[in-house]
Amino acid sequence: MTDYGHDLRFGAFITPTSQPANHAVDMAIAAEQAGLDLATFQDHPYQQSFLDTSTLLAFVASRTRRIHLAANVASLPLRPPLELARAAATLDVLSKGRFALGIGAGAFWDGIARMGGRTLTPGQGVDALREAIGLIRDSWANMDEPLTRDGAYYPVMNGQRGPRPAHPIPVWVGAYKPRMLTLTGALADGWLPTIEYVDGGRAGIAAGNARIDDSALRAGRSPRDVRRLMNFMRVGMSPAGRGLLQGTAREWTDQLTELALADGISAFIIGGDDPVLLQRFGQDVAPAVREAIERERLVPRHPTSSVPS
Amino acid sequence: MELGILLEAGRRHPDDLMELALEADRRGVGVAVVRRSARHEDAGEPWSPWTIAAWIAARTERLRVGIVPAAAPGAAFGASTPAFAVTELRSVTTKAEQSLESLAPGRVLSSATAWVVAPPRPDAAGLRALAVRGIPILPVENAADLDRAVALAEQLRDVPSPPAPRSAESLAARVPGIDYDAVPASLAPTAVEPGDDAYASVSSTYLRGGAPGLVLRPQTVAEVVDAVAFAREHTGVALGIRSAGHGISGRSTNRGGLIIDVGGLDAIQIIDRRTRRVRLGPGATWQRVAQTLSPHGWALGSGDYGGVGVGGLATAGGIGLLSRKHGLTIDRLRAVELVLADGTPVRATETENSDLFWAVRGAGANFGIATAFEFEASEVGEVGWAQLSLVTDDLEASLRRFGQIAADAPRDTTVFLVTGRPREADQFVISLYGVVDDPDPDVVVDRLMPFTELGMLVRQHVVMTPYAGVMGNAAEVGPEGQHGFGEPVSRSAFLPSLTGEFARDAAELLRSGLVYFFELRTMGGAIADVSPHETAFSHRSPAFQVAAMSSSDDRLSARWRELGHHFDGLYLSFETDRSPERLDEAFPPPVLDRLRSLKRRYDPTNLFRDNFNIAPAAEDAPSVAADVASGSAA
Ligand SMILES: Cc1cc2nc3c(=O)[nH]c(=O)nc-3n(C[C@H](O)[C@H](O)[C@H](O)COP(=O)(O)OP(=O)(O)OC[C@H]3O[C@@H](n4cnc5c(N)ncnc54)[C@H](O)[C@@H]3O)c2cc1C
Numbered sequence: 001m002t003d004y005g006h007d008l009r010f011g012a013f014i015t016p017t018s019q020p021a022n023h024a025v026d027m028a029i030a031a032e033q034a035g036l037d038l039a040t041f042q043d044h045p046y047q048q049s050f051l052d053t054s055t056l057l058a059f060v061a062s063r064t065r066r067i068h069l070a071a072n073v074a075s076l077p078l079r080p081p082l083e084l085a086r087a088a089a090t091l092d093v094l095s096k097g098r099f100a101l102g103i104g105a106g107a108f109w110d111g112i113a114r115m116g117g118r119t120l121t122p123g124q125g126v127d128a129l130r131e132a133i134g135l136i137r138d139s140w141a142n143m144d145e146p147l148t149r150d151g152a153y154y155p156v157m158n159g160q161r162g163p164r165p166a167h168p169i170p171v172w173v174g175a176y177k178p179r180m181l182t183l184t185g186a187l188a189d190g191w192l193p194t195i196e197y198v199d200g201g202r203a204g205i206a207a208g209n210a211r212i213d214d215s216a217l218r219a220g221r222s223p224r225d226v227r228r229l230m231n232f233m234r235v236g237m238s239p240a241g242r243g244l245l246q247g248t249a250r251e252w253t254d255q256l257t258e259l260a261l262a263d264g265i266s267a268f269i270i271g272g273d274d275p276v277l278l279q280r281f282g283q284d285v286a287p288a289v290r291e292a293i294e295r296e297r298l299v300p301r302h303p304t305s306s307v308p309s
Numbered sequence: 310m311e312l313g314i315l316l317e318a319g320r321r322h323p324d325d326l327m328e329l330a331l332e333a334d335r336r337g338v339g340v341a342v343v344r345r346s347a348r349h350e351d352a353g354e355p356w357s358p359w360t361i362a363a364w365i366a367a368r369t370e371r372l373r374v375g376i377v378p379a380a381a382p383g384a385a386f387g388a389s390t391p392a393f394a395v396t397e398l399r400s401v402t403t404k405a406e407q408s409l410e411s412l413a414p415g416r417v418l419s420s421a422t423a424w425v426v427a428p429p430r431p432d433a434a435g436l437r438a439l440a441v442r443g444i445p446i447l448p449v450e451n452a453a454d455l456d457r458a459v460a461l462a463e464q465l466r467d468v469p470s471p472p473a474p475r476s477a478e479s480l481a482a483r484v485p486g487i488d489y490d491a492v493p494a495s496l497a498p499t500a501v502e503p504g505d506d507a508y509a510s511v512s513s514t515y516l517r518g519g520a521p522g523l524v525l526r527p528q529t530v531a532e533v534v535d536a537v538a539f540a541r542e543h544t545g546v547a548l549g550i551r552s553a554g555h556g557i558s559g560r561s562t563n564r565g566g567l568i569i570d571v572g573g574l575d576a577i578q579i580i581d582r583r584t585r586r587v588r589l590g591p592g593a594t595w596q597r598v599a600q601t602l603s604p605h606g607w608a609l610g611s612g613d614y615g616g617v618g619v620g621g622l623a624t625a626g627g628i629g630l631l632s633r634k635h636g637l638t639i640d641r642l643r644a645v646e647l648v649l650a651d652g653t654p655v656r657a658t659e660t661e662n663s664d665l666f667w668a669v670r671g672a673g674a675n676f677g678i679a680t681a682f683e684f685e686a687s688e689v690g691e692v693g694w695a696q697l698s699l700v701t702d703d704l705e706a707s708l709r710r711f712g713q714i715a716a717d718a719p720r721d722t723t724v725f726l727v728t729g730r731p732r733e734a735d736q737f738v739i740s741l742y743g744v745v746d747d748p749d750p751d752v753v754v755d756r757l758m759p760f761t762e763l764g765m766l767v768r769q770h771v772v773m774t775p776y777a778g779v780m781g782n783a784a785e786v787g788p789e790g791q792h793g794f795g796e797p798v799s800r801s802a803f804l805p806s807l808t809g810e811f812a813r814d815a816a817e818l819l820r821s822g823l824v825y826f827f828e829l830r831t832m833g834g835a836i837a838d839v840s841p842h843e844t845a846f847s848h849r850s851p852a853f854q855v856a857a858m859s860s861s862d863d864r865l866s867a868r869w870r871e872l873g874h875h876f877d878g879l880y881l882s883f884e885t886d887r888s889p890e891r892l893d894e895a896f897p898p899p900v901l902d903r904l905r906s907l908k909r910r911y912d913p914t915n916l917f918r919d920n921f922n923i924a925p926a927a928e929d930a931p932s933v934a935a936d937v938a939s940g941s942a943a
Contacts, residue, residue: 018792019784021411045401046860048516048794052401052408058360059412062367078401083357090357094323094364110860114795115400160355 002209004224006266008293010286011038012278013072013194013231013271016050023273024051028060030275032067034282039064040072040102040231040269043079046111054079054087061095069095072231072269073102073174073192077109077117077125081132081154085139089165097167101136102192104174105129126179128153133171133187140165172229181208185215185226190267194231195244202244205230205263229267230259236272237280245270249284256285257292310470312436312462313340313375313446314455315426318356320346321450323364329449330365334372336459341365342375342424342446359405366413375418375446376406403518407509407792414789418506425476430457433464443476479504484522484565486546492525493535499526499573510790511570512562514554515616518794519562522546528573530680533648536569537678540916541650543567549919550678552591553618554791557799558881559674559920561621571620574680577601585686586643591620591679599780608689608776610635613725613742613830616783623682624673625882626846628854630744630779633723633834635687639670639846640839643685647677650916654680668907671845672881672896674920675904676911693745693753694779695724695771701764704728704737705816711741711829712807714759716852720834721746722756727828731820739764743831744779798862800869801883802876802894803851804829811875818857818868826858847900848878856883881921895921902926 012031016024028039039060043053053071061069069091074084084101092099105125106112113119120128131151139147139161147159172190175181176197184191191212198204205228213223232245241247244255259265268289270281314333316326330341343362345355359376366374410417418424425443427436439445447458482503483489492500501507501524511524527533540548547566554561554572562568575592585607589598596615602608610631612622623645627638635641644658645666655677657666668676701707708726715724724743731737741760745753750773757771772778804811807829819827832851841847855876859865866886879894896904905926908915913925 018408018411021414025412045404046795048518048792051411052405054359055363055405055408055412058363059367059409062364078398080398086355087357087360090323090360091364093356094327094360108860111795114860116398163356 002213002223002264003261003293003297004226004228004264004266005297006224006227006264008260008286008290009037009068009229009267010281010289011036011040011068011267011269012281013233013269014039014041015271015273016041016043016053016056018049018051021051024056025060025063027273027275027278028064028067028069031278031282032064034275034278035286036067036278036282038068038070038100038267038269040070043071043074044108044111045075045078046108046115057099058087058091058094061091061098066098068098068100070100070102070172073104073172075106075112076103076129076132077106077112077120078115081135082139082156082159084132085136086163088136088169089140089163092165092167092169093163095166097165099165100170100172100190102172102174103129103133105180122177123179124153126183129173129180130183130187133173137171140169170227172227175208178211181211182215185212185223186219186221188226190227190229192229192231194233196233202259202263205259205265209264227266228264229269230265231269231271233271235270235277237277249280249288252281252285253288253292256289257296260289260293261296310437310440310465310468311339311444312458312465313342313373313424313444314338314449314458315446316341316343316361316449317346318343318358318361323356323361326361327365327368329452329455330372331368332452332455333449333458334369336455338459338462339371340373340375340418340424340444340446342418344375363409363412366409366416369416371416373416373418374409374413375424376409400518404794407513410509410789411792431461433461436461436465437468440470475504484546486565487522487543487567489523491539491542492523493532493539495532495535496525496527496539499528500524501526511568513791513793514551514556514562515791516555516557516793516797517560517562518796520564521549521562521568522565524568524570526570526573530646530648530654533569533571533574533678533680534652534654537648537650537652537916540567540569541652541914544914544916547919548916550620550674550917552620553594553616554786554793555614555617556621556882556920557797558625558884559621561919562793563919569678571678571680572618579605580683585688587684587686589619589623589682589684591618591623591682593619594783595619595622596777596780596783599775599777602686603775603777605686606688606690607686609638609641609684609686611638611780614783615780616786619682620679621674622882623684624669624671624679626671626880628830628832628836628880630723630725630742631687631689631746631776632836633718633720633831634746635689636835636839637846638684639844640835641684641687642670642682644683645669645673645679646681647673647679649677650912650914664907665911667843668845668904668911671847672904672921672923675908675917675923677917689746689776691748691773692776692779693747693750693757693771694774695741695743695745695753695757695760695769697741697757697760697766697770698768699739699741699761699764699766700732701737701739702735704731704735704739704819705812707737707739707763708807708812708815708829709809710763711739711760712812712852714763715829715831716807716833718756718759718831721752723831723834724760725828725830727826728819729825729827730822735820737764737819738767744776748773797858797885798860798865799856799858799883799885800865801879801881802855802869802872803832803848803878803880804853804855804875805850805877806852808875811872814872814875815855818872821868823861823864823868824857824859826856828856830854830856845896845900845904847897848880851877854880854883856880862886884921892921892923896923 170189235245547563551561572592574590595611909925
């Protein structure tokens with residue numbers, strides 16, 4: 001039972017489909033108009049019906065004013081880390097600090113291989129990701145020193161750093177399995193899974209949190225350093241509630257409040273690609289959840305379980 | 310003539326570059342190219358030029374934005390860095406370029422496009438001289454530079470652009486093995502090669518990515534003859550024939566080879582109202598064909614997707630939503646005109662070149678380039694068009710029931726089934742879509758009722774519509790062309806009947822998650838009325854045609870082999886495996902023998918080989934086709 005005390009974010013998980021080409025841009029604009037905080041896009045470069053997510057992010061950032069943006073999550077095996085760092089920082093500067101770096105170790109290895117990416121075992125994927133995050137963060141700092149790292153996956157000799165982002169870009173990791181969760185706790189600024197893929201679904205969140213908390217503490221960090229985000233793919237509003245995020249706005253509000261208070265989730269990102277749903281999420285659900293959480297935080301339900309910070 | 314600006318992503322803040330680009334757009338400069346600064350003193354701030362270019366494209370309305378080639382390996386890093394870590398993947402960069410092009414249509418200058426960086430402080434005369442090598446772009450760092458660029462652009466506005474010979478960059482993009490200078494004069498104006506603006510729009514097809522060395526786009530039969538002559542001189546490179554680019558088996562794009570794209574031959578004409586005779590160019594899409602025939606109360610059964618082309622489908626079969634009532638598409642064919650490998654244009658019908666007419670209907674891609682088809686349309690009024698989605702927890706039972714209901718339905722009813730990966734452990738979404746060729750809504754509902762019991766009905770959409778409404782589902786391919794990527798992996802088979810064992814094995818395959826697209830196309834009815842000897846498509850009796858797509862070729866092949874005992878033959882249009890055994894499955898022995906000997910006669914050097922290639926029979930092989938050879942004019 002944990003509330004990590006983060007401010008709340010509400011966002012959209014948008015399919016970067018190329019049919020029609022402006023779908024994803026329109027959805028992001030709809031999300032902004034709905035008052036949401038975050039527009040995110042999957043990154044599957046081998047998926048032929050999708051647009052390139054990096055291009056889409058830059059394009060959408062240019063067409064929006066307020067909403068924050070992230071890949072959900074960038075496929076590291078197809079995105080060389082220094083290019084990713086450069087694009088992220090450039091976008092962060094252009095968008096005045098609206099970018100977050102969602103990143104993952106890679107999935108769908110057949111597709112990755114088809115694009116010319118190298119195939120790694122799951123274990124190697126985790127190691128490569130750990131190395132890449134270090135390299136990316138390094139390239140955003142200490143501008144005057146040359147960048148040299150003799151990593152196993154991304155060795156660099158006298159590399160170029162920079163540019164410096166406009167704000168500390170948070171690094172959010174898509175993680176499910178123990179080793180990835182450990183990495184997330186030790187290194188990341190956020191955990192970004194999709195509830196439909198979490199082992200055990202809703203009930204599995206606590207186990208993930210525990211592993212992240214544990215790993216964070218062992219790395220000398222606070223569990224609070226890791227924001228817990230969550231994607232919800234199967235969502236809909238209906239008068240007859242049929243499950244998580246499948247009922248009325250009222251039911252959504254109660255469910256998300258509960259997820260925030262009991263599971264520490266502080267960012268809720270919904271799929272569905274439905275502008276009307278985004279509108280209702282932003283107008284009817286988000287303010288109500290915010291209000292409920294504010295009330296609860298004044299009177300903590302479990303004062304003894306608060307986390308050291 | 311056109312002038313552009315060059316913005317260098319170096320130490321300058323990207324906001325400044327953005328401002329300069331916006332200002333340039335406002336003041337009528339047509340082009341902005343962003344590239345990473347090559348200057349040493351800029352080394353500290355390697356902004357991402359790609360991100361800046363995409364940002365600018367999103368903010369501007371007219372400006373054409375230049376795409377910077379991928380960073381040269383090692384450019385930003387020490388030389389000892391292994392290549393993998395430093396290079397952007399070319400495939401990802403290409404995809405990015407295509408994505409920007411679809412977000413800002415017509416405004417992306419591809420990296421292969423010729424532009425020339427002007428020297429510092431150029432004058433109008435210098436720029437005119439430079440323009441023969443491409444669009445001159447002027448390095449711009451501040452407002453004063455921009456003013457100068459705008460003034461020069463105004464001075465040169467009315468000067469006609471000199472015909473730009475290909476830039477060194479685009480000449481460098483040419484592939485070895487193709488004699489570009491020998492492109493026939495009739496084809497040169499419409500031909501596209503890697504350095505050209507239009508290249509990105511012709512290199513890929515609907516499902517496949519490619520990078521051909523040259524795309525020839527003949528607009529007349531005479532030009533097709535010229536293109537075939539050119540192809541005969543280039544047997545060292547791949548040759549793809551393209552009509553509308555929806556091929557799954559056929560390689561209508563390739564890497565480094567030649568493409569003859571007859572998409573421009575797309576006329577649809579009604580030639581005899583009384584006999585419902587219509588003449589179609591290979592480049593017409595079935596969606597347009599349906600729209601043209603609709604006002605007459607006619608239709609031609611095609612596949613299930615309006616974007617598919619006449620050329621590829623009418624040379625292979627055409628198992629569609631009217632097939633159980635009106636037969637395969639090739640069954641309505643009355644005449645076909647082709648350009649043979651030796652360049653001879655021929656016409657083939659039941660009586661004229663009848664052996665060729667037989668071969669084209671099922672194996673056409675091997676025998677020539679079809680330039681026109683004549684069909685006898687069917688009278689088809691309003692039909693019931695149904696799209697149903699069902700969720701099932703027992704896929705095996707649902708497949709089994711579907712097998713009975715679909716195959717036993719009256720022949721006015723053709724229903725296809727699509728499913729894919731499970732939603733949850735054992736839950737599948739089944740999509741059924743089909744046509745009931747009867748204008749009476751009560752009959753339509755009657756026919757469809759049994760199908761609604763295959764699972765929990767979660768969506769139903771049933772309308773009365775002309776056949777054109779059924780085919781009107783495809784986005785027309787615009788000037789950007791198609792953006793397929795990679796290589797599709799698909800297996801195809803005919804299923805004599807849908808047995809319980811097949812349902813069990815298929816359900817198991819689907820539960821494995823390996824297959825993301827699985828389709829059962831219902832056959833029978835009028836398809837089976839035609840004798841197997843009448844066309845090269847000879848699998849007339851199966852109850853279903855099955856197709857499965859996966860991202861893993863090897864794993865799918867292995868699983869498909871295990872299902873093999875359920876199958877009898879395969880429909881080539883959905884098969885991407887090129888092993889020789891597949892050919893034996895597509896064409897039973899006597900058919901294949903006959904095709905081989907006809908191939909020897911019509912295409913002895915095996916020029917046409919991009920689709921289920923039938924190697925010509927050896928010279929002394931007995932000619933099975935001798936009995937019909939006498940009618941040949943070839
Ligand atoms: C979304 C989709 C749905 C489909 N549905 C069906 C269906 O319901 N039923 C069905 O039967 N098929 C179906 N198909 C398969 C389709 O019929 C074949 O892939 C067909 O080859 C596509 O024709 P095209 O002209 O669009 O393709 P292209 O890619 O232009 O051509 C494919 C191949 O056909 C040959 N070819 C093309 N033009 C000519 C010509 N003028 N002369 C000689 N040979 C030529 C070449 O070998 C070429 O490589 C479907 C395909 C797709 C992508």
